[in-house]
């Protein structure tokens with residue numbers, strides 16, 4: 001569980017995050033949504049320590065990240081897995097070597113154990129036979145699955161995913177969503193997904209935080225969205241005429 005308390009972030013005079021308090025639950029896919037420029041990336045960067053908050057606290061299972069010294073922060077970062085918008089794989093390394101990379105860097109395992117662990121992770125994302133391939137030989141969806149395998153190699157407690165479905169077709173996006181969702185539950189990970197993908201919101205939105213102009217405008221689960229009276233949220237979610245019509249049809253049917 002990650003608890004955010006009164007988090008504020010300004011760049012000079014520009015106030016980007018305004019007093020955000022929330023909880024990201026463990027064993028759930030926590031989604032951060034909001035329009036472009038609302039502050040989602042800045043929020044995640046503050047959580048993982050890539051940016052320093054102007055004020056506020058971030059507690060990782062009760063451990064205050066802001067009060068930690070450098071060494072403690074480094075130790076905590078080893079409990080975090082990250083999946084970037086582009087899969088961010090090393091092109092010159094095989095898939096197996098890519099997944100082994102965090103193990104090579106941060107584990108005490110011997111070579112045999114590292115290979116075994118990487119193979120187990122590849123198996124978990126249904127890429128058992130892709131270990132000897134290079135990233136360039138894989139589809140975008142497969143590359144994302146390699147990135148997920150690499151992110152879970154060190155058994156993270158916390159998993160951060162920045163737009164995991166960008167550049168993927170809807171069907172492949174569904175596969176990635178399902179994978180992130182099942183891994184989250186299987187290993188009780190606190191997963192935080194920064195997304196614009198409305199299919200993800202409706203499909204795996206177990207705890208959704210809607211950021212509007214830097215503040216937390218709404219928090220809830222996907223099932224609450226359809227009937228929500230929050231105008232900013234519904235304007236954002238049902239931005240297209242088609243989606244608005246679909247929502248009205250559902251609401252009228254329920255009445």
Ligand SMILES: Nc1ncnc2c1ncn2[C@@H]1O[C@H](COP(=O)(O)OP(=O)(O)OP(=O)(O)O)[C@@H](O)[C@H]1O
Nearest residue numbers: 011014016034035036037038039040041042043196
């Ligand atoms: N290092 C920085 N210095 C100054 N302003 C910044 C910096 N990083 C981000 N911002 C500003 O903070 C605001 C929020 O940016 P952020 O990247 O968090 O938006 P976002 O919600 O993630 O958008 P998108 O969905 O397009 O990725 C923007 O106005 C951006 O210009």
